Amino acid sequence: MTKSREVKVVDTTTEEKIKEAARAVFYKKGYAATRTRDIAEEAGINLALLNYYFRSKEKLFDMIMLETVTGFMHTMATILNNEKSTLEKKVELVASHYIDFISKEPNIPIFMLSEIRNNSDGLLKKLPIRQLIMQSLFFKQHQEAVAKRKITEPNPLHFLMNLLSLVVFPFIAQPLFQGISGLNETQFNKLIHERKKLIPIWIKAMMKAK
Amino acid sequence: MTKSREVKVVDTTTEEKIKEAARAVFYKKGYAATRTRDIAEEAGINLALLNYYFRSKEKLFDMIMLETVTGFMHTMATILNNEKSTLEKKVELVASHYIDFISKEPNIPIFMLSEIRNNSDGLLKKLPIRQLIMQSLFFKQHQEAVAKRKITEPNPLHFLMNLLSLVVFPFIAQPLFQGISGLNETQFNKLIHERKKLIPIWIKAMMKAK
């Protein structure tokens, strides 16, 4: 292993450093509010290097945005299509995985959803998310459960919307809820993590309600 | 009624025109992405008038932000403190009111939550939202219901978080859900409005689950 290789493994490439810095700043402040100079500073590099490696702020952003959304959807599709888990287990997996994931990157949901909303040319339309989820095993299992009268709500979109709402919204509205409740960050995190167990129970009860 | 007064009533003041334009643009694009020139154009006025009436972009924004958050919280507090409604009825009122309200201004939730997140000096701390909600009749009724074993989940914050999640998140993630489902705007709106009836049923079932 040459020295240059070792640097790439142990430390990180300048290119990677910039990308990671950009990711951090974009996640926190969004596209419009981040300055290329913020990214340069965060990465500890000269401003010109950003354009040297990535041509423009917009190209760098598009790359990160694409990776973020793709990663999010890919994980979702993987869970929803898991052959070895029941519908109930999938609910547990979604809740558990995303609560842990978002806990590590709390700004991701509002970042993604804000930027998707702005994005007029439609990043979503370029990705094959539609069939990946609408034709997932999760949806088939839901359909079966409806047929067997295990679930009353026949629309699988309500099912998925409810699950994601309960998982994601508390993070998005965290500052609001902390302001209301007076809980500090540690206490709030504890509350959030309780939900890994609670959400599957709630979802189960909801979907049987009539 | 003089002519100048009539103008103020029928038409609108320049000042009001600017404020309404600013509201529209800020809601849609957020603080960082809106240009004072965007607001001027939307209002059909000269750029200098914005500074003449409101001194700066930031002051104009702060004013709109304060009104928005105050309005939101005030309505919430009013519903949660309604002496004449049961806990269940309050859930219905919240769902019904906010679904109608956000339907008319779909960008409000993500706007508010994004900007609250940025706001480092803490707009929330200046408002008396804490006691207004934590000491609300809604929370007292919840406590009673827990005592009477009508509700299993003892934490009222989970209760409120769940309710708001189910109401608000579908709007925030609307572009995502439309991308996933392939529904057009009309179809999606129909889905959202179904939730006015469904959410109270779901909440009821959830909170009794164990």
Place this chain on the structure above:
DNA sequence: AAATATTTTAATCAAATGATTAAATAACCA
């Protein structure tokens, strides 16, 4: 009507910001 105050406009400023350039430095290779 004349004088005064208010509102609006066009022109301009200064700072911020995304991007480029040419030169310097470091890495690589024959």
Place this chain on the structure above:
DNA sequence: TGGTTATTTAATCATTTGATTAAAATATTT
């Protein structure tokens, strides 16, 4: 090593953007 390529830097550009100014237009008061 010496030459070539790749990386990095400092300086600078051109635009954009928030804000100001002085003058013009309009409304109000005396």
